[in-house]
Amino acid sequence: MSSCLILQTLRTILIGSDTAISTSLNDQIYRLSDDGEKLWSIDGSVIFCSGDMDTAYKIMGAYLQLQHRKVKDISRIARILCKDIINKKIAIVVCSVLSNCSIVYDISSETNFEIIEKRMGINQSNDVAIWAAGIKTKEAGELAEKFLGQGNDALTTYKKVFNEISYEGVGGSLVLKQVTQEQVKDLMIETITEKPDMKILTEELYWKLQLQLIIAERVYGKLIAGVNLQIDASDETGMKTFTVDGNGVTISGTRLTITGGLPPSQLDPTFKDSLVNLGRAYNGVVIDAANGLVITKSDNAIRTVLNATDGFKFQKNVSGTWTDRLSYDAITGNLVIDGSINARELKINGVNVLVGASTIGGQFIDKIKVEQLDATTAKIGSAMIGSIYANQIVVGNGTIPDDLLSGSSRWNGRTTLINDSGIYTGTLTANQINVIQGISLGANATIDWNTMNKPTAAQVGALPSNTFIPTVPAYITATKITQTSIESPNITGGTIVGTSFKTASSGARLQMDTSGIKSYNSSDQYHGINISSGNFSYLDFFYQGEDRGGMYQAGGVLHIEPRNGADLVISSNYAYGNITIQAGSSALTKAKGNWDFTEASVTGNYARFA
Structure with missing residues (x-):
């Protein structure tokens, strides 16, 4: 982070910065190099961008890629590139001179890159404003005011200020540019006088440090002539949210945040x-x-x-x-x-729609759209409601008595009950009845076959596959056969061929398929004996999904081996049960590895030598 000093008048802005790039290690600042680029001349303006230099260069690179550039674009780019970076410190200042004013734009990470304007208008032709950004802002601003007050010209003032504030974080070369409405001019590039005891980052330190570039300070400024300087802050849409001018301070649609200020010890106790x-x-x-x-x-x-x-x-x-x-x-x-509304009046578009106690006038209702309308004992006149759209209308206890209806388009005096059990009526006349589950005939019910086009089973089609049979014999219901499965408590047959056989569809089961026979526990893990098929088959023993060992043959050799830390024990629980390990008459019994006879009683162990 470098320091930037700005002198602003109505027609001219001078902006100067150093070129030092610094970092900090264990709270000590070190100089990295003196060739940092902090000032950019773009589209008749000069931009100071410093802080974390990797991010600063990315911001300026993205800004230069734009075909049409505005100040709000650099604010937007900086906000995007820094939104996911914690404690990223960037200071940006844009200096422009127009026909009727000069403007210094302050865009800082401290204010989430909100654009703050420092505008000097045509009624301030004799005014001079001093601004400082980056680091050493207060020192730079006060020194500039001091040297100018002593009668020094602008170039001398810049040299003295940067020589005075130089240290590990400020130094290298002083670059000074002049901005007018007509052009941007390079006024000076001069080496800054450095302090003799400045700490330089060596190669040894470089490999040890975590780079933490020096953080920026807020822009420091002072108007040293005149009283009419205007400061504006705008949001990303260009709307002014904060203005300081001769009328005072104006805040629009946002909040005022005050940082710094006096400590409590310096406040009047009654005020504090x-x-x-x-x-x-x-x-x-x-x-x-x-x-x-x-x-x-x-x-x-x-x-x-x-x-x-x-x-x-x-x-x-x-x-x-x-x-x-x-x-x-x-x-x-x-x-x-989220709750009930209890009101003496209910106005819609300024008209009270309550026409009585707990009554809404139907003339105010065009449509009622609900999932369920529970009217209980209410009466609704058809003339009062245009339409009712509902998936279900519940009235009373499941019936619609005549006294609950004030009118009907057709009414013939018949009584019909409609509830969850069905429709109960005298005669049901319909153009078509679609039966989903079947037709149930009572004890005295009959079918008039004379009115049916196909009265016999043969004419119907001798029970086709989609014929509904109301009662199925028990010996058939005990077994279910579909296109994909057979369900029966017992199946007896000669040969059963299938790709997979399971004692249960999931959980603890025994499963046989072309890969062998596998045993599972209730957690769907291998558990018990697993036999794999093939030329080199295995007989494996599993415990809760872990392979504990097994037997297998390969190359004419039968192997018994424990796995995953399991032990191999050959023992007899019967007191007189002998264990014999014997090779063929023309073969050998071989012992390999380490044998521990600490817990054994050995007899007949006589060495024989061939």
Whole structure:
């Protein structure tokens, strides 16, 4: 991070910066190099961009790629490139001179790259403003005011300021540019006088350090002549949100954040004790930066939140989570209520639609759209409602008595009951009845076959495959045969051929397929004996999915081996059960490896030598 000094008048802006690139190691600043590029001349303006130089170069590179460039573009690029980087420090200053004013734009990571304008207009032709950005801002601004006040010209002032503030973080060369409406001119490139004890980063230190470039300070400024300087801050859409001019301070649609200031020890005690502190509760009322104004009940059961982002919310604490009960979004204009509304009047578009106690006038209702309408004992006149759209209408206890209907398009005096059990009526006449599950005939019911086109089974098609049989014999229902499966408690047959046989579809089971026979436990792990097929077959023993060992043959040799840390034990639980290991008459019994007879009784062990 370098230092930048700016002298602003109505027609001319001088901007100078050093070229030092520095870093810090264990709270000590070291100089990396003196060839950093901090000033860019672009489209008649000069841009100072410094801080984390890798990020600063990326910002300027992306800005230069744009065909049409505006100040808000560099703000947008910086915000995008730094949004996921913690504690990234970048300082950007843009200097431009127009026909009727000069403008210094301050764009800093400290303000989330919001554009702050420092504008000098035509009524300030005799004014001079001093601005400093980067690091050593306060020192640079005060020294510039001092040297100019002593009668030094601008070039001398710049040299003296940078010689005075030079250290590990500021140095190298002083680059000075002049900005007017007509052109950008290089005024001076001069070596800065460095301090003799400056710490330079050596190759040995380079391999040890974690690079942490020096953080930026806020832009420091002072108007040393005149009183009419205007400062504007704009958001990403270009709308002015903060203005300082002869009329005072104006804040539009945002909040005022004050940093720094006097410590409590320097405040008047009577004033200090009357301050409202962030995060401190005053009879349940808290103001904080995250939520704005928060009013919480003493038992932490309910609270009210008011801020410029979310509008206002009345919330209830449900198992530790604040849940909205009533909220209003000023942007959308939507009011959301989770609960009942008890009102003496209900106005829609300024007209009260309540025509009596708990009654809404039907003339005010065009359509009712609900998943379920429960009218209970209510009466709804058909003339009062245009249309009712509902998946289900529940009236009373499942029937629709005549006295609950004020009118009907057709009414013939017949009584019909419709409920969950069916439709009960005298005669049902319909053009078509589609039966889903079947037709059930009562004890005295008959079918008039004379009215049917196909009265016999043969004419119907001798029970085709889609014929519904109301009662199936027990010996058939015990077994189910479909196109893909057979379900029966017992199956007896000669040869059963299949790709896979399982004792259960899942869980503890024995499964046989072309790869062998496998045993599973209830957790669907190999458990027990597994036999694999093939020329070199295996008989493996598993315990809860872990291979403990097995037997296999390969190359005419039968192997018995433990696996995964399991032991091999050959023993007899019977007191007189002998264990004999014997090779063929023409073969040998061989022992290999280490044999431990510590717990053994050995007899007949006589050495024989061939």
